[in-house]
Amino acid sequence: MTWPELSIEDFPPRRDDEPSSLRQDIIDELSDHFVCALNRELLKNPDEQVARRRVLEQFGDPIKVARQLWLDAMKEKIMSQRILVGISAVMAACCIAVVVFSWLLIKESQTVNARMLEQLTAIADRPVPVTTGDVDQQILKQLEQLNQNQETQSSSTQNEMCQISFDLIKAGSEKNPAVGFKGKLIKSGDQTDSFLVEAESDESGKLDFGRLPWGKYSLSLQSPWGEHNFNWEGAGTGTAFTTIPGRDYTRTIVCPAATPDAVPVQFKVEWPEHLKANDCYLLCDFRNWLSPSASSQIQFKSARMIENDTWYYVRDQKTQPSGVYLIDQKNQVVACPLSKDEKLIDISLNSLNVSPSIDLRQGHYDMFLFYLIHKNDLARLSALNKYEYGKILDPRNKVLSTFTQLRYRSYGTPFNSPTTFIVPFLNESLLSQEKEPGKFNSLSEYANGIVLPDRISFSADQTQKNVWQIKVPELDQLKIPEDVKQSVGNTAGGGFF
Structure with a gap:
């Protein structure tokens, strides 16, 4: 027995995101329920018309029930789509509002700029008082004085730096340059003023530490074969000397010529x-x-x-x-x-x-x-x-x-x-x-x-x-x-x- 007579056309228009077998599944499920209910009523009353009327009174119109089942199944997707459409509409409205607001700001800026230009033109057309020129001259003098002070400070800083270098020669009558000797130069002072600089003598025996601040220093040396003077390992004071502002320091030091025999x-x-x-x-x-x-x-x-x-x-x-x-x-x-x-x-x-x-x-x-x-x-x-x-x-x-x-x-x-x-x-x-x-x-x-x-x-x-x-x-x-x-x-x- 096939009852009630339902078809796919009894449902709302088909959607793109609707499962292909949804409508047929609803029809099959609903038909099975109505047939089972009709069979129960026929056992009570053999009159089929009366049995069908009682089933319809119990379940309602089959087409409405089928539509309701379809809506329940598609409800989440329909709501998601509506929410997405709503959000898109809101975003579009916001974009339009931003564009409109930017356009208004640009127009207002153009208006303000035009007014400022008119005021500047009017000010430029006014006669310049004598006091304004005096103020300008005072400003120029202050700027010139500031520039001179900066140049003086820079020159003073440069004058406090000293070129520190040593000429290393080998012991002996020939006085050949001592090449490859390593030097450690330690500046004495507090934690912020003291530092260590290292250098190595070149082919001419020159041990150059560059320009450094004036003050107290100690120099320690080490030969290429490992022989070192008093301070290389941190003991004692080494070769101590003091530099003064604006005067370079150079000195000749006689070093070992070779490894001791x-x-x-x-x-x-x-x-x-x-x-x-x-x-x-x-x-x-x-x-x-x-x-x-x-x-x-x-x-x-x-x-x-x-x-x-x-x-x-x-x-x-x-x-x-x-x-x-x-x-x-x-x-x-x-x-x-x-x-x-x-x-x-x-x-x-x-x-x-x-x-x-x-x-x-x-x-x-x-x-x-x-x-x-x-x-x-x-x-x-x-x-x-x-x-x-x-x-x-x-x-x-x-x-x-x-x-x-x-x-x-x-x-x-x-x-x-x-x-x-x-x-x-x-x-x-x-x-x-x-x-x-x-x-x-x-x-x-x-x-x-x-x-x-x-x-x-x-x-x-x-x-x-x-x-x-x-x-x-x-x-x-x-x-x-x-x-x-x-x-x-x-x-x-x-x-x-």
């Missing part, structure tokens, strides 16, 4: 009588501490005077000796092997290849530490890397301190700190006998080291024999006087091995 150096040790038969060695350390910590970096460097400047040559770890030397009682010497981090390592007597001399670069050397080591203790030299609490006697200040405290006091004053002599592995066999035969003083009465009155220094040069003499102090000097202040605290005994 290596020359043979011999050692001559003066041993105390009671140590000559004890198979002892002297361990001499010529290195500098760069910081107080035991694991800090240390350097082995020499110094030489070129004219009036001190130049430092830092050892190349790959090609030069370690800076630590072991000397036996026959004045045979060997460079001590070190670990990669520049620390002492244990040595076997069979591995020592001693010789009468050692090659060192020309220059001045300072010996900061030297140790008395028995041959049996060479196998535990690495223990010196952790040597912290050995008792060190300072007769100058009458103080007994630890090796660590001594190192902290020496750091920061490497140019005036004296040499220290240390007997780290102190034992009774090394101490001299008392008047009574066979009697020794107690080890607790002795320090492990002593600060000498001065620093031991040597020079290596081609014009001399380079025999460096070292006198080993008598070990009785290590005996602690009664009036010495104990500053080692609870760690006083930590230096014994």
Whole structure:
């Protein structure tokens, strides 16, 4: 049974965005509902006309129901389209309003400009009073004065700048230009006034820093092979000078001509009588501490005077000796092997290849530490890397301190700190006998080291024999006087091995 009789033409006009099967789906669904309802009514009353009338009373006109279903399905799209049309209309209206408003502004601007032009024309036609010309003259004079002031200030600023340059020449009779030397120029002053400028000497030896403000400066130099003067690493004042406003500064500086040559150096040790038969060695350390910590970096460097400047040559770890030397009682010497981090390592007597001399670069050397080591203790030299609490006697200040405290006091004053002599592995066999035969003083009465009155220094040069003499102090000097202040605290005994 097909009822009610609905067709696609019973719906509103077709839309472009309408699904193609929408109308047929509505007809099929609605027809199915009406047929089901009609079948239920026929079960109640076999009269088909009465059954159809009851179904229509229950659901209403099938065509209206179909139209309503179609409208419900298309409602969202219809509303979206209407909203889009409305927005487009509003935007169009706004654009038109903007165009109209802009046109009105242009017309009004033209009117205002025309009025201003008329007023300017009228003002130009008026006679000029005498006072107006006077005012103009005053304005011109003020502008001219301002211009002169600006020129004066600019000229004053230029006059305060100074051309700073140096002529670098190599030491020697030929006075050849020193090429490739790097320079650091530091201006002294407060945080806003101080600065650093770097330059490099050209083929003519000219080291030009340009025009700089007048004031106090210090210059430090470094050669192409790494030799540097006093201030290159930040210590001291370097070559200090002062410039004055409006006057250029130039100066000639004599620099090293080449890398310092290596020359043979011999050692001559003066041993105390009671140590000559004890198979002892002297361990001499010529290195500098760069910081107080035991694991800090240390350097082995020499110094030489070129004219009036001190130049430092830092050892190349790959090609030069370690800076630590072991000397036996026959004045045979060997460079001590070190670990990669520049620390002492244990040595076997069979591995020592001693010789009468050692090659060192020309220059001045300072010996900061030297140790008395028995041959049996060479196998535990690495223990010196952790040597912290050995008792060190300072007769100058009458103080007994630890090796660590001594190192902290020496750091920061490497140019005036004296040499220290240390007997780290102190034992009774090394101490001299008392008047009574066979009697020794107690080890607790002795320090492990002593600060000498001065620093031991040597020079290596081609014009001399380079025999460096070292006198080993008598070990009785290590005996602690009664009036010495104990500053080692609870760690006083930590230096014994």
